[in-house]
Amino acid sequence: MMGSSILYVLVCILSIFLHQINGQQMQLIAGHVLYRHGDRTPVTTFPLDPVKEKDWPNGYGQLTMAGIEQQHRLGGYLRNRYGSLLSPNYTTSEIVIRSTDVDRTLMSAQSNIVGLYPVFNKTDDKVPIQPIPIHTVSINLDFLLGQNDCPRYDQLEEEVNESDDVKKMNQYYESFFKNLQEWTGLTNITVYNAWDVADTIFVEHIYNKAPAWANDAVRQNLSDVNDHAFHFLFANNDTQRIRGGPSIQDIWLNMNNSIHKKSFKKVKVYSAHDTTVSAVLAFLGINYPHQPQYASALFIDLYQRNTSYFVKVEYLNVTDSNISYPYILNGCPAIECPFDTFTSIYKNRFPATADVECVKKMPPMPDDDNGKLLIIIIIVLVGLIIITFLMFLCMHLRKSDRDPPLLGINRSSQIT
Template sequence: MLLSMPYLGHSLSGWGLSFLSLCFILLLQRATGAGRELKFVTVVYRHGDRSPISPYPKSPRFIYANILWPQGPGQLTRQGIRQQYKLGRYLRKKYKNFLSSQYKRKEIYVLSTDRDRTIMSAQANLAGLFPPEGKQIWNHRIAWQPIPVHTLSRKNDQLLTYPILECPRFLKLLKETMDSSEFKLKLKKYMPLLGQIAPQLGYDVKTLLDVNNHKLWNAYDTLLVENIYNQPGPSWADQATMYKLRSLLELAVTAVFGDHKREEKARVQGGLLVKGILNQITKAATTSDPRKMMMYSAHDITIIALQSALGVFDKKLPPYAACHFFELYKEADGKYTIEMYYLTDITKGPAPLTLPGCSKACPLDKFKQLVAPIIVDDWTAECQKA
């Protein structure tokens, strides 16, 4: 016996259409981040691999610098060019649905410190980010096009070059830090190491302890770069010693920008860059400015000063081509949020950074509120405070 069933043709047809519409909406939401829209990106990166900045007095092999590094000290190497080109290709892939496929000058602004290695790093990065396409191809044998890289004069750079020593307030805070019992206790365990390596380098211990002259930093850097290029180092600079030296330098830079009165230091150091970045982000959120990306080509110390000001520094020296991201999103409810990421290895991808006191996707207004203590209106006046 056949059971009598109602005719479902029209209802199934309508249901099927509704189901397909629902699927389309869900897929669309997933593709667009459930209604959120990326509105602006700021990237701050360290330059690529370079030659040593300067030799230490007893450096035995720096006489071969013209062979190993023919362009001289502190210059971007071929490896550094490749690193930045790869970072540019990474940015192209990451933001392929955000940036135009072809270079548009109104979409991106690139600012570099006035150093050969950072200017060249920006150029190499842009070669990977915006290879010429279509009518932008001017030579079929060269997959490159000129893109403006702007610079700040070394004398007036208070945005990307740190530490800024022409600030009495900062120097006083720095002295307080170095004189603090907490820092002295941390430094104590490194004193035997300094006593051991100082004569090997050609310095006295007092000179190496002066964080303002960069002697220890440059000596470590020379040894590190020579090691990267498989040059035999002095017998005393073994792996254990280099690890201790790196740890000492990480202690030093953390003390310079953080630890004791971190926020007060940030007001006259990395807070200046935070302020500049926030101004750009706010403009993107409140106007119809066509700019989509701000790119800063700078140094490891720039990243350290920035992250210390934000309270997200992991107390590790940034590697070549390390990159800090700020992403501004417009959420489905019309409000804006900021997300931060830190890239140190392209193969592993960026790690999320969370501003202390906020969530990963930090509301823009709350972000501003949380960083307000490190933002100043008059840097000169702040530097003159007793």
């Protein structure tokens, strides 16, 4: 682990050194940021939790004042980062903000915008902010940000839940999950429903409302389970493509348009969830066990040097620091990945449309002895039905072949 860290630092230093040798500055062309909403109240609770929805401002799943402040700070960070691309005042041709259709992400986008566009020249004291549009679609249709109704994804999630890795984790935490069931009043706790408890306890601890049993050791176990659940969920190529692929595809299209001087936005902002950020990270190959923190942000930016274009990916996973960490993507020679290389790595993994990707797949026919016996029985039954039908048809034809009786007529006298 230490060796890989040292190697990573050396690569970064070498990359900077080569830039100085070349004497060429990289020019930022287009910026893209995908962030998680800010601090919020719990999304749900458990039966034995004394803290109920009425005990939280505005109820479950709502942005808090801390979350508003986090996103306001992130907006200020974006102003510094993308100041060379954005005018001081909102210009519709420069930027677009997209959010999921959820209160906390919409409010996060609003809070972020206030930090991104502080009002420098107020002409009317009655309007202290600069109104800026936030675009969204119905949550059940939001394929772009990984929230739509998708039977195929649900099927994949169940397959992951039944995987050997997850079963091993369930066995490892079996005694802990039993205790958790007694403390919470829930039943059948596994890796994939323990994260609801983990999230609730995490928020309650921040606000000094956690139950007595949620000590340091319990919270650490919950955090570990939560982190691994995020990792396993998006370790599958299909889940990465369905939930992470649409966002990267949308970003790639904007970068490609900017290179070819077509209609594009200098900055695209996506206000979403931890699952969205995790899925996109996994699609890019940055899939380590962790849950993205509140207001964490992923930057995917396009740079130009002379006639060449490069993609740079950075991740800001803390809410109280302005330090983002660059990543060398798998298959890229350096932190600044040539756009053509980036395209060759990811374009063939872009998803089709939602109506294609989200169709639930039929399970394959069983290949065990019982499955083979079932197939033989079905074939025999179909064969018997066909034989019976043919016999009935033959009998009917023979019957219709007979001459009808001639009442009172001598058959020999008929003219033929």
